[in-house]
Structure formats: C-alpha cells, structure tokens
C-alpha cells in the first residue's frame with residue numbers, strides 16, 4: 001500500500017485515534033526511541049532507527065486493509081501560536097488472532113504524556129470499537145511483571161489477571177516474565193454500558209459570546225485576527241469555555257482579556273444560541289446580551305472593533321454560525 005488506509009478516526013474525550021501517516025515517522029521515532037518507553041515493549045528494538053518507523057507505518061496500513069490488526073496513532077490537540085496543532089502522543093493496537101476469535105491489545109505513550117490517562121482512554125476506545133465491529137469473543141494483553149503502570153491501565157480497561165508467562169522482548173534481547181490479562185466480550189460490553197458511549201462523530205465545542213449593546217442600540221463586533229481560523233470575519237466577542245468553567249465565567253474572563261472591560265454575571269442576559277456544524281467540530285455558542293459594563297472598550301489584542309446597528313450587520317462578513325443570530329438581533333433590538 002502506498003497511502004494511509006481509509007479508516008474513520010475514533011474520537012474520545014481528548015484524543016483522536018487514526019491510521020499512522022508517513023509524516024508521523026519523526027515524532028514516532030522521537031517518542032519510542034526512549035529507553036523508558038522501549039524497555040516495556042516486546043516488539044520494538046532499541047535503539048530504534050528512524051528508517052524502521054516508515055517501514056513499520058507502511059506495514060500497519062496493509063494490516064488495517066486486510067482487517068488483521070489496527071495499529072493507530074494516538075493524537076491530541078495542543079494550543080500553539082498557529083491555533084490548535086495535532087500532536088502524536090503514542091500508539092494503540094489490536095491484533096486479531098489467526099482464528100479471529102480473540103485479539104491482543106498493545107499500546108505505548110510518549111514519556112512526556114504519562115500520568116494523564118491517555119493509554120486507558122485510547123485502549124478503551126479501540127477495544128470498544130473492535131467489540132462492536134469485529135465480533136471478537138475476548139481481548140487479552142500482557143505487561144512486564146514490574147510494569148505496575150501498565151497493569152493498572154489494563155485493569156482500568158476492564159481486563160483481569162490471567163496468569164503469568166515468559167515472553168520474548170526484542171528491546172531487552174531475550175525472554176522476560178510477564179503478567180497476562182484477559183476479558184470476555186460480555187464483561188467488556190457490560191463495563192462499556194455503564195460508561196459514556198464512544199463518540200465517532202465531531203466533538204462539540206462550547207464557545208460563549210456576547211452582544212454588547214451601547215445606548216444607541218449599536219452592537220460591538222470584533223474582527224478575528226490573522227492566523228486564527230475564520231480570520232478576517234467579524235464576530236461577537238467571546239471565546240472557548242475551558243473545562244470546569246461556566247459560560248458566564250468564560251465570557252467575563254474573555255471580555256477582560258480581549259476588551260479590558262469588567263462585566264458582572266447579573267448583567268449577562270441569555271439571548272439565544274448558535275448550533276452550527278463546522279468541518280472539524282460542532283459549535284454550540286450561547287449568545288448573551290449585555291448593556292452595562294465597567295471600563296472603556298479597548299482592543300487589547302490589536303483586533304479591529306466596530307459598533308454596528310443590527311440593520312447594518314449585513315455589511316460585515318461574519319462566520320456562518322452567526323447568520324441566524326444577526327437575524328434575531330435585528331428583530332429584537
């Protein structure tokens with residue numbers, strides 16, 4: 001195969017699991033050519049040469065196409081100067097037994113991403129996908145006897161101790177004692193039923209925005225700066241709601257950061273909301289009305305600002321999600 005196979009990415013709360021790409025080779029090599037990672041892997045040589053990464057990535061495509069094994073990149077998004085950037089975090093894999101009745105689970109996570117539950121989140125998603133689509137009867141895995149962290153991950157995934165064995169570790173150059181883990185299909189499905197369903201559709205992005213209305217009935221629009229998605233379009237001030245934050249608190253924070261004004265929660269009146277499917281996410285954006293704030297509006301981030309009568313908003317190019325909001329403001333104000 002010459003290109004990455006067609007496999008719809010699996011999405012979890014924080015991660016996207018997708019087939020590896022040749023462009024992943026450098027990041028993959030950097031993460032796995034680390035003794036602390038490689039020493040726990042049975043099928044990885046150490047040192048691990050960069051040339052092996054590309055060769056291996058191609059082999060994973062053939063296996064996915066044949067429906068024999070799914071080695072997927074675990075990726076996450078990280079904020080950077082150019083907006084959200086995809087980062088390779090590790091890999092997760094399920095390999096079918098030759099009789100296709102069972103499958104073996106494997107994974108590794110780059111050292112700097114340890115301690116955040118990434119392996120568990122990725123392994124749960126892949127196992128659940130395989131149970132739903134491949135009709136397998138059981139999943140098993142092994143972990144080096146002294147790899148306490150991995151044993152804990154396997155237990156969280158729902159696998160249970162199933163004895164001990166010796167297994168050849170390429171990274172160690174010989175056989176090593178391992179703990180075996182296993183779970184039947186029914187046990188894993190029962191566990192899955194008690195948890196949130198696996199999401200394969202787009203993630204929902206919660207953004208809070210406000211129509212600041214001045215005494216003349218004009219509404220403040222801000223121009224999205226260069227370098228951000230939808231750059232150059234005029235929008236209602238606001239921004240993403242962070243985990244654990246209420247939309248009102250997010251808005252109060254964003255208005256201070258972007259416009260240097262102080263707004264109290266009691267002055268934010270819920271008005272309407274936008275619900276719009278962009279390519280990469282589904283935007284859910286409550287829009288508040290606010291007529292009272294402290295301080296003078298100032299473009300802290302150098303963004304262009306405009307006070308606009310709702311009737312004149314048609315002259316300002318806005319994100320597609322905002323169109324119905326403009327119509328409602330025109331009716332209301």
Ligand SMILES: Nc1nc2c([nH]c(=O)n2[C@H]2C[C@H](O)[C@@H](COP(=O)(O)OP(=O)(O)OP(=O)(O)O)O2)c(=O)[nH]1
Nearest residue numbers: 207209229230235236237238239240283319321322
């Ligand atoms: N603030 C705001 N965002 C909007 C509007 N319409 C619309 O589609 N959006 C979208 C654009 C972005 O994808 C998302 C807002 O994200 P953002 O990148 O501005 O959020 P933020 O201020 O937290 O920015 P950052 O820290 O990630 O750079 O919502 C709108 O009227 N106001």
